[in-house]
Amino acid sequence: MRIFALTRNTETALANQWTLALILLLAVGVAACGDVSNAPTPAPGPGALTITATALPHGTANLPYAETVGPSGGISPYSLSVTPALPANLSLNQTTGIITGTPVAQSSGTYTFTLQDASVPPQSVQKALALTINQAAAILSITTPSLPSGNVGRAYSQTVQVAGGAGALTWSILPGGVLPQNVNLNPSTGVISGTPTAPGTSTFTVRVTDTTGQADQQAYSILINPATPPNITTILLPGGTVGQAYNETLQATGGTGTLAWSRSAGSLPVNLTLSSSGVISGTPTNTGTATFTVRVTDALSQSDTQQFSISVTTALTITTTSIASCRVNRNCNRSLAESGGTTPYTWSLNAGSEGLPAGLSLSQDGVISGTATVIGSTSPTFRVQDSAGRSVTKQLTVTITS
The missing domain is CATH 2.60.40.10 (Immunoglobulins)
Structure with a gap:
């Protein structure tokens, strides 16, 4: 009987312990449920839906056009529409908002774009944008058929002419072409200029483009001739008079750069001198005939000589x-x-x-x-x-x- 009583007491004690443990577990659970610091971060909501384009660039008839109205925010996929209809041959991609196509006529108007996203319920915005299609630009074409030849050491300058086009023009030489040595093409003006330094024929192709994307090109060749030596063209010099001022300028053609004159033989009449620019001047003081030789030299050391005589007499x-x-x-x-x-x-x-x-x-x-x-x-x-x-x-x- 005492053994039985002991067992019953033990069972009762164990039952009480399990009950206490269960109560503690429930208390811990309740406390845990009330701790918001361990709660998961809620998913962010969709951003504000917007049409990012503030203006549409102008287009030109018969030239490709591409521009986006820029859907942003909200939840994709997007759905875009426009009213009224875009100019003929232009279309709007309803998902990406890209306007593409080649307009065929001049036009100008304001178009209302409506953007809707995939939110529940969906967000929707509108924006009015102006779009102008300019008149088709005149066809761009190079009108200069050929380029003249040049000479070594002489400045060369020729402008390649064009017709049509729109806006600023840009000029270039296509790969494989070569201009004469020391001659260049101005990319903004189409002027081919410089001072050639070597003879020969140069072949190249000039290309011009305008701001609308039109382009034209033309093949050319320039012959650069060897330097032409100077040639004295003055044949005779007038006589002089004692006591009267004398002034005569020697003439020459050809040559490169500045021509320099000098006396290479003989003597001028007394009190006359020859300047480096070819001027014989002074006031002769003695009668008689003086015979002398002059030389003209160009910047490339090419030269020519000529003999002259000046007779000085008393006054007629x-x-x-x-x-x-x-x-x-x-x-x-x-x-x-x-x-x-x-x-x-x-x-x-x-x-x-x-x-x-x-x-x-x-x-x-x-x-x-x-x-x-x-x-x-x-x-x-x-x-x-x-x-x-x-x-x-x-x-x-x-x-x-x-």
Whole structure:
């Protein structure tokens, strides 16, 4: 009996312990349920739905167009629509919001875009955007058919001309083409320029594009000739006069760069000098003929020479002071006289001068001759020129008496 009582007491104690443990477990569970710090983070909601485009760029008829209105936020997939309909041959991708196509005509309008996302319930926004399609640009074409040749050492400049196109033009040389040495193409103006440094033929293709994407190209070749040496073209120099200023410029063609003149042989008349620019100047002080050789040299050391002579004399004058009268209907012969200058001399009546009495004439030797037919007098202006090109005039009276 005592053993049985002990067993029953033990069972009762164990049962009480299990009950207490269960109560503790329930208390811990309840406490855990009330601890919000261990709760999972809720999923974020969708962002605000927007159409990101603020403006649509202009398009051009007959040129491809591509632009997006930019759906953003919300939950994809998106659904886009537009009213009224876009210009002919343009379409809107309802999912991506990209406008593509090639418009065929000029137009301008405002279009309302509606964007809806996949949220529950769905979000929806609208935006009005203007779209202008400009008139088709004139066809861009290069109109310069060929380019002229050039010379080594001489500046070269040619502009490639175009017709049509729109906006700024951009120029380039296609791969494989080569311009002459030291010659370049301006990418903004289409000017081919430079100073060639080597002879030969260069072949290349020029390409031009405008802001609308149009392009044209043209094949060219430029022949660069060897440098042309200078050539003195002055043949004779006029004579000089003692005490009178002398100034003559030597002329030359060809050559490269600045031409430099010098005396290579002989001597100039006393008090005359030759400048590096080819000017012979000064005031001669002595009579006589000076013979000398000048040389002209270009920037490439090419040169030419020429021999000249300058005769310096005293001043050319008409020494006749009066002409003896002649009788009417009688043979008349009167000589005019000169001094100074360089022989031979040539006489004539000065342009615009009064003529000789009827029946008389003037020879190149300065002789008035003939048979006067009218009584009276005239006062022509006589002109004498020497072989150096100097001339003087003088008015004298010719009288015919009875």
